[in-house]
Amino acid sequence: MKIRDLEALGEVRRQGLAKYKPARPRIAVGLGTCGIGLGAEEVYQTFVSAVEALGADVQIVRTGCFGFCAEEPLVNIAIPGKPLVIFSQVKPEEAEHILTDALAGTVDQARALCKIQSWDHLTGVVNFGEGFPGIPEWDEIDFYKGQKKIVLRNFGLIDPEDIEEYIAVGGYEALLKTLRNAEPERIVEELKKARLRGRGGAGFLVATKWESMRNAPGDRKYVICNADEGDPGAYMNRNQIESDPHSLIEGMVIGAYTMGASEGIVYVRAEYPLAVLRLKNAVAQAEAYGLLGEDILGSGFSFHLSLVEGAGAFVCGEETAMIASLEGRAGRPRTRPPYPSEKGLWGHPTSINNVETWYNVPVIVSKGGRWFAETGTERSPGTKVFSLVGKIKNTGLVEVPLGTPLRTFVYDIGGGTGDEKAVKALQTGGPSGGCVPEEMFDTPVDYEALAQLGSIMGSGGMVVMDEDNCMVDVARYFVEFTHSESCGKCVACRVGLDHCLRILNKISEGQGTEADRDALEHLGPMIRDTSLCGLGQSAPNPVLTTLRYFRHEFDEHIEKKRCSAFVCPELVCYYIDAERCKGCMACAKVCPSKAISGSRREVHNIDQERCSRCGSCCSVCSPAIAAVYRESGGITRRIEPRKKAKRAGHREKTP
């Protein structure tokens, strides 16, 4: 059925709302990649068979990710007239219990994570109902407190595979409005008021970019969505497409109309199969409803959207390399200018925007640019989604207003490391970013402030590091990454990074000298200033920031041959304390290099010649005995029993 006007859209909206807020209980299982990884598919299947077995009148749907990845599988239960209740870490064996409760019109209040009485999808408000006083509102629990969901407005609530649910919450109304008004310049005006900046990392003003594309001569133009997210530790774009693909499509159609493009491409990582699947499904649905393809909404405007899966090169996230890849050439960047908005895909004007940038567009169109600019800071308005990972209790997708200090991420939302270990640093912006030390956690997160520290905001990866992370190793890891992802076109990045990696390897192996450290300090700025594209220009950041803020760790590795985090294998030796060893054979059994001698009830000994420093002995020696200890550059450390992190977000059960 093709939608032609507001009335038809309203009709679909009513149908969708009947599914989204049905007159019977609705159970939605969070089936993003994060949820599936923690067993959500099994939970979903158990719910399906339980409903079949009981013959119950319950709606079961798949939904996306509600952001709290540490607590997956998340399941939300909507009982008509009652608030939507979210359960965390749901196990298949709990399904039946949850189901029978729901059928009886109630939930286990002590077991629930949080509830939603009313949700503002920004394109429409949905009131679920009131009640369940024993469950906190969603924004009362630590993880969500301080978050503001603009991009993630529909995440984990609607069914991403059903266009009608997206329409139910006001989806595609912004598009209808845009096409009805037929004033594309007004969209640019709203973007100017919103001062929206590109969410891919560079933070270029979207309005400027779109305007130059709009004014570029030529009747054939392209819009491209950059979903080639490849930073280690970042998965915002994956979850965005998995959980709400239609927002992306709507944003792109509005963008295409504004800029006069008739063709669009989503360049998505092939490593994101679920995102590809859901987006393909969404494109097919949007075409069937007349929201994509020829004569959209009867306006005469046509726009075709296709999907291209990347072949696995990180550098293809750089726009000129992406264009080369789309044209069937090797993914190597070229110098700009000319910018893609003048000469892009097949020589035609092309506008490339990040996934998250497109997600902001329908909201800005529907709520206005002024409304958008109220959130965030003067120069960086709006919110930004970050994936908070690493040594942190509450991992997940976090959307906060820009300008929020780093401290809030780590301690308030993230809940610290979850054990007695102290947070040492926060790595932002992936391999292009830098490490910010704990002392500087008061820095607000915006484009300028992070650049000041030598890091970048990037696409939104945030990796928390504690005292068990060696900063030399961290720098080495990221340079190893960019080194293997460098396209090899320009000398600075190709050979410069190779030397950087060799030096960092040398230092982490205890062979480094002060001259090596100085060489890093000379190479870094040279690579940054003379590389051809963003990959090379930002690749030295992890090295330069660790050298700036954690210089003592480099010095320790060089002078004392010590790795105080006990990470660099060449600098760590394992020994067995003869006084503590009970001769239990546990370590001898796991040692892969058969370096541990001694039979049962005899004190064991590690042959340093044969030892491969894998640390297996350390991890099996019972903490009660703690006979195995590590030594590095004159300091020793025993195994400390790592206190298990308390389950994040779980409240103490009320008696």
Add this chain to the structure above:
Amino acid sequence: MPNQVKLKIDGEYVEAKAGESVLDAARAAGKFIPSLCHVKGLTPVGACRLCMVEVAGIPRPMPACTTTVQDGMVISTVSEKLTRYRQMIMQLLLSERNHVCAVCVSNGSCELQDMASKLGVTHSEFPYRYPRLPVDASHPRFVLDHNRCILCTRCVRVCAEVEGANTWNIMSRGVTSMLAADLNGNWGDSETCTMCGKCVEACPTGALAVKGKAVEEMTKNTDAVSRLATARGGTQQ
């Protein structure tokens, strides 16, 4: 004249054709800007990073070969920082593969060697990588020695843009990038190579040479290639 732009290079006013590169404009005005990957008439790629110049108002140095002149541009081609960067890049090039001049066919007429001495680089402060690389002597007339290749892609471009044969390309990525004939076969087995030899003439080092040349015997005529490419109208980026 509408097609002329005026810019300032190292304090001197220079007139240039609109659309021309900073490198061409500066060279026409008698300025020296080092470069290895550029051949006038071929598409500029900005691979060697030696021609970096400072443009007023832009915080980062820009490659002169791919930057187009603009009216009122203020450019400096020499600075302490630029010199340092150029020397470092030269050292990176020298340390990347096996540039052993004493046994090279191009010794004495090698652009890499000349550029190193012009930039005052006599050795590399970075450790030499000494990779083990093959020599392809399968072609009846020419030899490809990967040990001398600096991946400037002059051969790739002259083959594609002037000869139209598209025999050469770069395969793999990063520091493992290699010049490859056709689909990485032997050069001698190439079905596209026309044996015209333009790649050899365009090559700045001893990587591509005429078979049978001994040490110091190989001289190149890159100017002829450049004239051909320019006469064709040149390829604009």
